[in-house]
Amino acid sequence: MAHEEIVERYSGLARAALSGERITDCGTAEFGEGRFGAAGYGDAAGLPEEALRASLGCGDPVAVAELRAGETVLDLGSGGGVDVLLSARRVGPEGRVYGLDASTEMLELARRNAGRAGAANVEFLHGVIEAVPLPDRTVDVIVSNCVVNLSDDKAAVLAEAFRVLRPGGRLGISDVVTDDGVDAVRRAAAEARVGCAAGTLAVGEYRGLLAAAGFTGVDITLTADHGDGVHSAIVRAAKPAIGPGLEIRPMRESDAAQVLEIYQAGLDTGQASFETTAPSWEDFTAGKLERLRYVAADVATGEVAGWVAASPVSSRCVYAGVVEHSVYVHPRHHSRGVGRALLTAFVSASEDAGIWTIQSGVFPENLSSLRLHEALGFRAVGVRERVGRHHGTWRDVVLLERRSPVVGR
Template structure:
C-alpha cells in the first residue's frame, strides 16, 4: 500500500463511497471535484474521451446512455482479443460499459460476469443490461480480493482502471489467476507509478480515489503477477497518456508521476512450469 495515513479498510470505504455517489448521481458536477475524469465521474465529452482511449463510435453507440461514466484509462478489450463463446470476468465492472461490449463480442454462446463492490454501480449496470436485453451478462456484488466466482471459470479477465484502487494488489492477482481457466488471459488497462509521488499527492484521500496515489510501479506489478502464478507478463506504459492524466487533476503535476498502461498475462496450462517457482503454478 502507498505510504499514506490511511489504513486499507479506510481506503476501501473512501472508494466505495465515492463510486456509490457517482453512480447515484450524488456528485452532480464532477468537474468541480479535484479529480474529474478517470475515477472521478462522468464529465462532458465522455464519448470523445472514450474514443481517445481506443473505443470506437460503434462501441459507444452499442451501449445505453449512462453505461460509460468516463471512469476508465484505456480499453482492455483492445488487448483481450475476445472470441465467441468465451467467458469473461470484469474486475470492477462499474455501470457495465466494458461488460456490455464484451457481451457483444462473445455472443450468445459466451458469458460475461461483472464484479463490483458498490451497490449503486451494480444497480446501474443491471438496468443497462436490461435495456439491451443482454441476457449473457450477470453482475455480482463482491470485492476483487475475494471474487464470488468458482475456480477455473473464465477464459479472460479484464479490468479498466480499478486495480490501482485496491491496497492488496497481490491478492487481486491471485484471485484473477484462480478464476481463470488454465491458459486463460489477463487483459487490463490501469495506471502505474512512473516517478515518486510528492507528499501532498501521496497522502491526499482524493488522489487515492482518483487513480493516482494507489498506483504501483510497473516493475512491482510485473513481480506481483509472476508471484501470483502468471506467465507471459507484459506491462506496457503508454507515454501518450500524459495529456489525459493531466486532465484528472489540473495543475497538480500528476502526469509526471503516473501513466496509463496495458497489463497482459496468461495463466499457465496444467503442468506448465511458471518462472515464479520450480513447480507448476496455478495449474
C-alpha cells in the same frame, strides 16, 4: 482511502448517474482532455448513452483482450457496465460475461444499462476483487478498467485472478501505474492531482506481483501520460496453458516432498543428471531462483506431475541474464505434454524476468529431452566429451542453449 470509503464514493457516483447526471472521479482537466471515461473506447457505438456517461475507465481493455465467441469473461470492478457490455458483444450468445463490483448502487446502474442494451449473456455479482465469488478455473479472460489501483491488497487481486482463470486464460486490464523509481512524495502528489488512483503500482512492482501470482507473458504498455511519472497503461498477462486436469502454478514450500520425489525418480533413470541423490529441500531452494520455479499439478488431487526450476550460472554481473534450468516429470505423467507445458511457461516467465539465455546440459542418450528442447527454440551448442563420470562411466553432455529473441536484443 480505506476500502469502505472507496465503495461509498463510487456508490454516491452511481446514485448520481442513476438520477441522470454525468459523473467523473478524476480531475476535470484529465476527464475533459479525454484521458479518462468513455473517450477511451475505440468502438463503443451502439451502447446505451447512460452506460457511456457512467464510464470511469482509463482505457479500453476489451480492445486488447482478443475475446472469442463462446468465452467466459470476468470484469473486475465493473462499475456502470461498459466493459461488460462490450465483452458481451464479442463473446456472443454462447459466451458469458460477469461483472463484479463492491457497490450495490453500481450493480443497480450496470443492470439497468444491460437491460437497455438488451444483453442477455451478462450477470452482475456483488463482491470484492480481493475474494472473487467464482469457482477455480472457470473464466477464460479477465478484464478490468481502472480498478486494481483502488485495491489495498493488489497481491490478493492478482492471486484471485490467477485462481479463477482456466489454464491458458488471459488477463487484459487498463490501470493507472507509476514509472519505476519515482520517489514516494512525488508519486503521492501525482496520484492526488490525477485524482483517480488510491495508490498506483510502479511498473516493476506490477510485474513482480503478476509473476508471484503465476502469470507469464507479462506486457505493460503505457497508453497516456498524466505527468509526474503517472500513466494509464494496458497490462496483459496469461495463465500458463497445460492439458486437461492440470494447472501450472508457482512452486510452494508444501510441494517440497513431491518435487524431491520426482527429482529422485528422474535421477534413478540414469538419464537425467550426473547426480544420483536428490538434494535436501534447503539445498534445492538455496540453489534455485525464487521467481522461476513452477510445478504442474493435478487440479483434482493436488498431486505434483512435474516441475521446472533454474539456477544462475555465475555470480558475475555480465551473466546476470543467463540461467541453467532443470525440468522433471513424474513417471506416471509422462507423455501427457507436461514437460512441454512446463518448459513453455518457464521460457515465457524467464523472459518476463529479463533472462536472455537459458542453458542446460542433456545426455545425448536422452532423445526425448533433446527433441523437446529443440522444439522450444533451444540449439545444441556442441557436445562436451567425457565431461564427467556417472556410475563409473565417462559420459558426454550436449550443451543446449536458448537465446531469447526478445530480451537484450
